[in-house]
Amino acid sequence: MSQPSRFLLLVGPLLLFLAATYLVPFLGVMRWSVTLPEPGLGQYKAALGDPLVLTVFWRTLRICAVVTVAAVAAAYVITLLWVRGGPVQRLIVELCILIPFWISVLTRAFGWLALLSNKGLINGWLQALGILSEPLTLVRNEFGVIVGMTHFLIPFAVFPLASAMRSVDERVLMAARGMGAGRARIFWQVFVPMTKPGILGAGLVVFVFALGFFVTPAILGGGRSVMVAELIYLRIFQSPDWGLGAAISVILMLAVGILLAAMMRQVRQGASK
Amino acid sequence: MNVLRPGPLAAALAALVAVFLMMPLVAVIPVSFTPTRYLSVPDAEWSLRHYRALVENPAWAEGAWLSIRIGVVASLVATGLALLFSLGIWMLQPRFAGILMGLALLPMVAPPVVSALTLYFFLITLSKVNSVVAYDTWAGVALAHAVMIAPFAVVLISVALAQVDRRIDLAARSMGAGLWTRITRVILPNIRFGILTALFLTFVLSWEEIGVTLFITSVDAVTLPRLMWMGLRDNIDPAIAAISVVLIVIVVAVVLTRTAVERGRARRQART
Numbered sequence: 001m002s003q004p005s006r007f008l009l010l011v012g013p014l015l016l017f018l019a020a021t022y023l024v025p026f027l028g029v030m031r032w033s034v035t036l037p038e039p040g041l042g043q044y045k046a047a048l049g050d051p052l053v054l055t056v057f058w059r060t061l062r063i064c065a066v067v068t069v070a071a072v073a074a075a076y077v078i079t080l081l082w083v084r085g086g087p088v089q090r091l092i093v094e095l096c097i098l099i100p101f102w103i104s105v106l107t108r109a110f111g112w113l114a115l116l117s118n119k120g121l122i123n124g125w126l127q128a129l130g131i132l133s134e135p136l137t138l139v140r141n142e143f144g145v146i147v148g149m150t151h152f153l154i155p156f157a158v159f160p161l162a163s164a165m166r167s168v169d170e171r172v173l174m175a176a177r178g179m180g181a182g183r184a185r186i187f188w189q190v191f192v193p194m195t196k197p198g199i200l201g202a203g204l205v206v207f208v209f210a211l212g213f214f215v216t217p218a219i220l221g222g223g224r225s226v227m228v229a230e231l232i233y234l235r236i237f238q239s240p241d242w243g244l245g246a247a248i249s250v251i252l253m254l255a256v257g258i259l260l261a262a263m264m265r266q267v268r269q270g271a272s273k
Numbered sequence: 274m275n276v277l278r279p280g281p282l283a284a285a286l287a288a289l290v291a292v293f294l295m296m297p298l299v300a301v302i303p304v305s306f307t308p309t310r311y312l313s314v315p316d317a318e319w320s321l322r323h324y325r326a327l328v329e330n331p332a333w334a335e336g337a338w339l340s341i342r343i344g345v346v347a348s349l350v351a352t353g354l355a356l357l358f359s360l361g362i363w364m365l366q367p368r369f370a371g372i373l374m375g376l377a378l379l380p381m382v383a384p385p386v387v388s389a390l391t392l393y394f395f396l397i398t399l400s401k402v403n404s405v406v407a408y409d410t411w412a413g414v415a416l417a418h419a420v421m422i423a424p425f426a427v428v429l430i431s432v433a434l435a436q437v438d439r440r441i442d443l444a445a446r447s448m449g450a451g452l453w454t455r456i457t458r459v460i461l462p463n464i465r466f467g468i469l470t471a472l473f474l475t476f477v478l479s480w481e482e483i484g485v486t487l488f489i490t491s492v493d494a495v496t497l498p499r500l501m502w503m504g505l506r507d508n509i510d511p512a513i514a515a516i517s518v519v520l521i522v523i524v525v526a527v528v529l530t531r532t533a534v535e536r537g538r539a540r541r542q543a544r545t
Contacts, residue, residue, distance in 0.1 A: 003365065006361075006365065006452060007361060007365055007367060009357075009361075010357045010358065010360050010361025010364070010365070011357070011358055011361035011362065011365075011367070011373060012361075013354050013357055013358070014354040014355060014357065014358035014377055014423065014427070015358070015373065015376060015377070017354055017419075017420075017423075018376065018377065018379065018380070018420065018423070021392070021395055021416065021417075021420045022379060022380055022388070022391060022392075022395075022420055023376075023379075024395075025391045025392065025394045025395035025398070026387075026391045026394075028391075028394045028395075028398065029387075029390055029391050029394050032394070074290045074293070075290075077283065077286045077287045077290055078287045078290045078291065078294075080279055080283055080287065081279050081283065081284065081287040084275060084277055084278060084279055085278070085279050085284070085287075086278070089279070089284065089287075091532070092291065093287065093291065094532070095528065095529075095532065096290075096291040096294045096295055097294070098528050098532075099295070099298065099521075099524060099525055099528050100294050100295070100298065102477065102524045102527070102528060103298065103520065103521060103524050104481035104483070104498060104520065105481070105483065106481070106483055106498055106501045106502060106505065106517075107298075107301070107501075107517040107520055107521065108297055108298070109505070110297075110301060110501075110505060110509075110513050110514065110517055111296070111297025111298055111300050111301050111517070112297045112300075113312065113505070113509060114297070114300045114301050114304040114312065114514065115296060115297055115300045117312060117509075119311070119312060119313045119314070120300075120312070120314070121300050121303070121304075121314055124314050151293065151294065151297065154290070154294060170276065173276040173277055174276055176276075177276055183277070183280065186276065186277060187277060191277060208382075208384075211384060212383075212384025212385050212386050212387065213385075214385060214386050214389075214484050214487075215483055215484060215502075219505055219506075228386075229384065229385070229386035229484075232386050232387075232390060233386065233487070233488070236390065236393070236488070237488075245390065246390065249386065249387045249390050252384050252386070252387055253383060253384065253387045256382070256383065256384050260382060
């Protein structure tokens with residue numbers, strides 16, 4: 001069998017499959033964005049000029065930024081124990097990362113509802129202890145969305161951080177100690193700077209994931225703090241404006257594409273250094 | 274030697290994070306035993322009524338069965354296509370391997386909501402010409418899931434292939450083995466574990482997929498996550514807590530077993 005025909009036989013099926021089910025339909029979505037309800041770039045103008053849509057964009061960016069910082073910071077602490085802790089610490093941390101990782105986004109969002117809602121566990125405890133007389137509104141607002149998304153994304157930040165921490169050369173740390181640096185100094189001035197690529201990578205992964213988040217904000221935001229993905233859903237299924245929904249999708253795809261391209265450049269520069 | 278063993282402060286902070294990670298999973302347990310019809314914590318009386326509802330209401334079993342069928346078909350299709358693709362890239366090392374890989378991974382890196390809208394467009398277009406693989410049918414959902422999970426299978430199988438020693442394939446080739454023999458007799462036995470992992474992960478991803486499923490189903494193809502979604506939106510049904518506990522118990526059992534097996538294996542290897 002000749003080289004090109006082997007190639008088509010092996011590589012071809014998946015590429016054809018994805019072209020038919022994904023690439024061509026995406027072109028169709030792009031066509032919606034410039035033809036519905038009428039031909040032209042009107043929907044893009046609407047998407048970038050409509051105060052409601054802009055509010056949603058800003059809210060999405062704000063929530064994603066907060067979630068990224070929170071998730072990466074939390075992941076850093078727990079990864080530190082996973083990579084450098086004792087055997088028992090490692091086992092406990094590993095289970096606390098893997099178990100939530102395998103549990104579906106719906107179950108996890110529901111768990112937060114059970115904790116944070118007005119009749120939930122936290123309000124119940126606080127009222128039983130007499131700290132509160134009225135329940136605190138912890139859910140169906142931005143706070144609930146941030147808590148739920150941070151919870152979902154911590155495991156995704158752990159993996160890039162762990163690989164960065166594992167590649168830290170132990171001898172550099174020993175050298176720092178040999179020259180008289182204390183533990184805090186070794187950590188902040190040697191270890192953290194050496195894991196910076198991992199921090200940046202984890203941050204980008206979390207941010208990109210968070211941008212397109214749909215289920216957690218829809219459940220924990222309760223329609224009050226709509227993010228971009230939910231806005232697209234609403235424009236397609238509730239107040240049908242397919243053109244606008246499609247235009248927002250294309251903008252979101254572009255934003256993620258630019259972020260990923262930046263990440264690839266970062267990785268390549270890091271590799272060439 | 275571990276120069277930077279985490280101190281008590283790091284351990285305390287990590288414990289907080291660990292509690293944060295496990296808290297929502299633990300919280301659903303008491304809620305699932307509530308005697309009321311709304312989301313609440315039982316104080317005096319604990320009840321099994323929501324677990325009974327899971328058994329008595331056929332919708333739950335039907336949803337689970339539908340999700341299993343879709344998951345099996347989607348993971349077989351996705352893993353099969355991904356296996357061929359990864360073998361092609363590994364064996365033939367084409368010039369534009371990076372770009373081809375990027376294309377294959379597109380549904381994984383694109384925002385899920387964009388993929389959902391794209392697959393919605395695809396399935397309503399298909400609905401105009403047939404009623405089997407269409408919007409709101411089980412075959413349509415399986416097809417859409419296959420698209421979404423194929424990239425994960427590509428990643429896992431490519432990682433497995435990267436660990437295969439190329440020289441054994443070269444040896445087989447120099448002794449006259451054809452493409453088919455090289456694949457089935459030399460390469461596949463070496464990446465068996467990677468393929469099984471890919472099948473398992475893609476099945477789990479399809480089993481719990483909700484973002485795309487919401488866009489491409491309405492009343493007929495109600496998978497288990499879709500059913501949970503419907504019970505979560507307006508009046509929260511405590512049956513969701515019961516099904517969540519069931520799902521959490523399964524995951525915990527699998528993760529614990531896997532960890533135990535791996536530790537046992539590592540210990541045996543350390544001994545030899």
